[in-house]
Amino acid sequence: MSNGDQAVVGIGQPAAVALKKNIVGLRMFPTNFGAGLVLPSTSFALWCWLRGDDHGVLLHASRRLVDAASSAFQLDSVIEGFKYDTGRDLTGYVDGTENPKGKKAVAAAIVRGQGAGLDGSSFVAVQQWAHDFKRFESLSAKEQDNSVGRRKSDNKELSDAPASAHVKRTAQESFSPEAFVLRRSMPWADGTRGGLNFVAFGHSFDAYEAQLKRMVGAEDGISDALYQYTRPVTGSYFWCPPMRNGKLDLRALGL
Ligand code: HEM
Numbered sequence: 001m002s003n004g005d006q007a008v009v010g011i012g013q014p015a016a017v018a019l020k021k022n023i024v025g026l027r028m029f030p031t032n033f034g035a036g037l038v039l040p041s042t043s044f045a046l047w048c049w050l051r052g053d054d055h056g057v058l059l060h061a062s063r064r065l066v067d068a069a070s071s072a073f074q075l076d077s078v079i080e081g082f083k084y085d086t087g088r089d090l091t092g093y094v095d096g097t098e099n100p101k102g103k104k105a106v107a108a109a110i111v112r113g114q115g116a117g118l119d120g121s122s123f124v125a126v127q128q129w130a131h132d133f134k135r136f137e138s139l140s141a142k143e144q145d146n147s148v149g150r151r152k153s154d155n156k157e158l159s160d161a162p163a164s165a166h167v168k169r170t171a172q173e174s175f176s177p178e179a180f181v182l183r184r185s186m187p188w189a190d191g192t193r194g195g196l197n198f199v200a201f202g203h204s205f206d207a208y209e210a211q212l213k214r215m216v217g218a219e220d221g222i223s224d225a226l227y228q229y230t231r232p233v234t235g236s237y238f239w240c241p242p243m244r245n246g247k248l249d250l251r252a253l254g255l
Contacts, residue, residue, distance in 0.1 A: 007061075009248060010047035010124050010238025018045070021253050024114070025123055025204050029235040035218035037227075042234040046073050047126060049199070055080070079128060081186030081197050090187045090194050091136055091229075093148050094155045098172065100180050108180035109201035111242075117251035120242030122201045125181075125208045128188065128234040131195040136229035147225035164225040170211045179207035195230060205237060 016023050029041040046069065050061050058080075066075050089095045100108045111121045136144065145151050149158055149165030161168055172180045181200040188197045200208050217223035242249045 006051055008047075008049040008051070008124075008240060010049075010126075010240045011253065012044045012046060012236065012238050014043055015045040016239070016253065019253050019255070023239045023252055024118070025111075026239045027205065027237060029125070029237045030209065031235075033213045033216050033218040035213075035216040035221075035223070037216040037223065039212070039216070040232055040235050042236050044076060044236050044238075047124070047236065047238045079188050079197055081188050084187045088187075089185075089196050090131055090133075090189070091144070091148075092152050093150060095185055095196070096183055097150075097155060098167070099183055100172075104180065105182050107203075108207070109182040109203060111203045117242070117249060120249070121252075122240040123203070123205050124238050124240055125198070125200045125202070125205060126234070126236045126238065127198040127232045129195040129198055129230045130193065130233050131230045133194070133229075139228070147228060162225070163220075164222050166215075166224050166226045169214045169222075169224045172207070172211075175207070175210050179210045181207050181211070195233075198232075201240070 011023070011026070013026055013028050016026055028043055029039075031039050031041045033039070048065055050058050050065070052058050052061075062078060084090060087094060087096055099105065109122050111118050111123075113119065139147070141152070145158060146162055146165055149161035149167035150156065151158060157167065158165070163169075172178055181202045183198070183200045185196050185198045185200075188194060202208055213219060215224035215226070241252065
């Protein structure tokens, strides 16, 4: 059930600490990148991402999961993600275009060469962003496109995008070393509030942190134009164990 198609499970640092185990590379979500913008860091022991198209089926699967885990874990929050149109953020921009594919995606997201129990695992950053739709809609179409660095109408990358444009801040090939991650973000909504539940898998958190650092302007004082209309409200790191014989391989946790 946790093979990634139906579910993804992530272990947070609090769970590793409770088990007195150190997963090399797992840490708490950093708050301070030295740029005057403090990011929320919300640490959780366990993250379970249940996947599917049917809300009813997902609700019952969640209930069963919460019940099954109740002797050790307390439910903190449930975020319902969904697909908007062909895979757009709620601002209307296509999200995921520059994701690595095939072997490159595996190389970006999956741990290798660390030994049994760690190889095949992944580190995931999860950040819930809340959009200010009124603020976003007050921007002209050109300002909106400039904030992302792509044209909403046809998803074309803008050659003249300002340095603050999101895709300029995060251009994966522009980092040294290159900072590739596998993003699997989804929109979320609660009544009329909404935003993006940002999810990025990496073989470590380093690429993600390098991107975040640029987004807050820690390198050159220029912060990501997305901040005009969206802010993170959570920030958590998890380690997704590898699979072995169809089950989670929890050897690294001594289980
Ligand atoms: C509300 C928050 C965010 C929104 C709405 C958003 C939206 C987008 C959109 C529309 C694109 C362009 C299409 C694509 O290549 O996917 C993009 C690209 C990208 N975003 Fe975000 N993003 C958000 C937060 C983040 C965060 C927090 C990170 C990492 C720290 C990030 C990393 C990236 C990367 C690596 C790319 C591809 C850059 C490239 O190599 O061209 N994004 N994002």
